[in-house]
Amino acid sequence: MTVTIYDVAREAKVSMATVSRVVNGNQNVKPSTRDKVNEVIKRLNYRPNAVARGLASKKTTTVGVIIPDISNVYYSELARGLEDIATMYKYHTIISNSDNDSEKEQEIFNNLLSKQVDGIIFLGGTLTDETVDLIDKSSVPVVVSGTNDKDSKLASVNINYTEASKEIAESLIKKGAKKFAFVGGGYSEKAQDDAFKGLELALQEAGLEIEDNAKFVGNETYKDGSRAYEAVSQDKPDVILCISDEQAIGIVHAAQDAGVNVPNDLQVVSFNNTRLVHMVRPQLSSVTQPLYDIGAVGMRLLTKYMNDEQIDEPNVILPYRVEYRGTTK
Secondary structure (H helix, E strand, C coil), X not given: CCCXXXXXXXXXXXXXXXXXXXXXXXXXXXXXXXXXXXXXHHHHCCCCCHHHHHHHHCCCCEEEEEECXXXXXXXXXXXXXXXXXXXXXXXXXXXXXXXXXXXXXXXXXXXXXXXXXXXXXXXXXXXXXXXXXXXXXXXXCEEXXXXXXXXXXXXXXXXXXXXXXXXXXXXHHHCCCCCEEEEEECCCHHHHHHHHHHHHHHHHHCCCCCCHHHEEEECCCHHHHHHHHHHHCCCCCCEEEECCHHHHHHHHHHHHHCCCCCCCCCEEEECCCCHHHHCCCCCCEEEECCHHHHXXXXXXXXXXXXXXXXXXXXXXXXXXXXXXXXXXX
């Protein structure tokens, strides 16, 4: 049987109000009474109901976290930063995996609201119009980290994908690259659109253009990298820019299997810089995102909203750098 506050009050021979004050840290309780109540709480293994406490205090100190693919290293590194800041500010997290499925995502969102969470944070993923509409109507604050909505209306933390992609393309064009291909992923539509925009800008300024069949959008998986390579390699590009490390490694291996030398015949650059970039030979050139910080700053931004603190900038853009390793010349 679940132990209730009534059971604790009866055993300690005090009122339920006194037990509640002890549980919530109210100092207006005699030390001897507090010790007696705490002894009974420990002996009965009483666990306060966060939702019930939230109904009284209007806070449950619980945050909902929605992740498109918790098995993906990129999202797990974002989650680590978020979790550390949540712990620092004494918030508990409920982490849910949406499989980047819009209907499932909306169901999770509504379930989190029913659990009386104080706020919700999206870690990456493509935000559909239906999800954005839910967020607009939300009764609790919502922050997105590692992604954004198409109109950048939501509070968010990210890097500038357009700027990063343009910087990479300009650098490689100066070294002789002329034919580019682009591989995006369904888990990050806004990021891939911004990155592709940066590539197009660099090519236009150099008097170049990308072929229609040199763009591929799939899933952010290693297996999908092989499919991506087959799709964009027909015109033998000099460079493939890839939104995901897993996809990029799949591309490198597919190219090597086809007898293509990386980086002499084909250069590959990704955008995540997870630990996977060091697990391929040659090591993967990548945009170094502050993944831990993206998750951590997103959580800190959410705490500000939940505690009605001043928000100077709702759309936080964090710095990045490009690490050129063995998959580029």
